[in-house]
């Protein structure tokens with residue numbers, strides 16, 4: 001049965017009295033949204049993309065509710081202001097989240113996972129409300145808006161000249177762990193719906209447009225976007241709500257590819273005999289060649305960004321400020337994750353070294369950068385590596401993410417990712433084997449594996465740096481003080497990120513912090 005006929009079957013069953021059917025009107029939309037607010041308040045914090053995890057939601061207010069489709073199903077574009085308590089002293093922060101709210105008289109079985117709840121009482125008694133990003137009948141409608149750009153209430157849909165937007169494709173939500181929600185349309189397009197919305201242009205759109213203008217082929221081609229003005233924000237530029245771009249069909253995710261190579265270290269029969277610490281590319285497949293190409297692609301993106309967008313140079317006082325900002329982030333992270341405390345003095349020394357004039361007074365160039373580069377933000381296509389998701393670190397305020405920064409920040413972040421891929425292998429191995437005398441002892445295989453994983457990370461980090469230099473970037477290995485400070489800054493960010501989102505992964509950045517504090521070789 002096609003998606004259309006499924007939808008018609010639901011509609012034909014006839015809306016019960018007081019259902020979604022009335023919500024197409026302005027008053028109906030507002031009433032439906034008000035009725036759904038209590039359900040939304042308990043549903044939101046459980047969503048993967050909800051950025052304010054762990055802090056109680058104290059208030060939720062609709063900022064804008066735009067009826068997009070009338071009848072059953074009804075579709076409402078919703079911007080919600082969500083207030084949360086920050087600490088013990090009754091302070092609160094507010095964020096704006098984007099939601100496509102759907103309402104139907106009956107819930108189709110296929111949408112179970114998207115359910116927000118069933119309204120009870122009032123004119124909408126019995127109406128089911130759910131996240132429309134998972135309803136292919138409704139995501140298809142969104143694509144048609146991009147094909148015929150223009151205004152829908154406060155929402156403005158824009159298309160790049162020449163962009164092909166085929167009609168009739170349904171959008172399916174990708175299942176990957178995401179900070180946002182992406183919908184794949186056929187094998188041609190992918191639409192990212194930004195979940196936490198900030199006033200002003202989203203860097204993902206801004207940098208994609210700039211790179212497309214510069215003729216870069218290292219990004220998915222942007223096709224269209226939609227935006228709105230956030231009332232009361234004081235920001236003159238509209239807030240970006242979604243970005244439609246080329247879907248890289250058949251491309252391999254960089255993180256998956258790296259893990260596959262690193263996992264061969266333990267699955268190939270040779271691994272158990274090759275215990276002499278030799279370079280293991282003969283065992284694991286030659287990922288170093290890919291890392292080199294990825295480094296080169298990163299440099300090409302940096303050069304293209306520097307060609308099309310503003311650049312600058314940090315003077316001594318500004319380098320001091322950069323080091324001080326890293327130190328402040330470390331202090332804040334230490335409060336959130338006290339396990340960092342023992343390493344704090346050594347890490348602070350590394351930041352001080354960055355500010356030390358004996359770093360031979362080299363100027364520090366700044367420019368727009370990716371801002372959250374890691375293997376999962378790169379895809380290998382038949383034509384080479386492509387970088388994705390120029391949004392920057394999702395937790396940082398937009399203004400900070402759009403600042404000019406040293407390009408080495410991206411390089412350091414990618415180097416951390418090689419470390420993650422290698423450490424991920426170890427995390428899956430048992431740390432100890434049973435000892436007949438009782439207790440456990442360190443597995444000899446695990447020691448061997450640790451050496452292989454370390455060697456893999458060292459090799460691939462070096463290949464990435466070499467590729468970066470070959471692509472025209474500054475080889476980060478020539479400025480180890482700078483490199484170390486940025487790697488520490490990223491590892492500290494990761495400690496907080498993992499503590500908040502994936503506590504099981506916390507040991508990965510913590511072991512990097514230990515190593516970086518001791519100023520030891522990678523891994």
Ligand SMILES: Nc1ncnc2c1ncn2[C@@H]1O[C@H](COP(=O)(O)OP(=O)(O)O)[C@@H](O)[C@H]1O
Nearest residue numbers: 176178179180190220246247248253376388389
């Ligand atoms: N243009 C694209 N082509 C193919 N897959 C993509 C594309 N953009 C994103 N993806 C897939 O979706 C995942 C999440 O995308 P991303 O932009 O990183 O979202 P988020 O900002 O929500 O983390 C990526 O890791 C990748 O697997």
Ligand SMILES: O=P(O)(O)O[C@H]1O[C@H](CO)[C@@H](O[C@H]2O[C@H](CO)[C@@H](O)[C@H](O)[C@H]2O)[C@H](O)[C@H]1O
Nearest residue numbers: 178179372374375376393394416417420494497
């Ligand atoms: O992809 P996002 O923009 O949502 O970035 C966030 O999530 C990333 C994890 O998905 C996180 O990256 C960290 O884990 C990766 C492995 O999953 C690893 O390759 C990265 O090096 C590591 O930083 C990223 O930090 C976070 O901002």
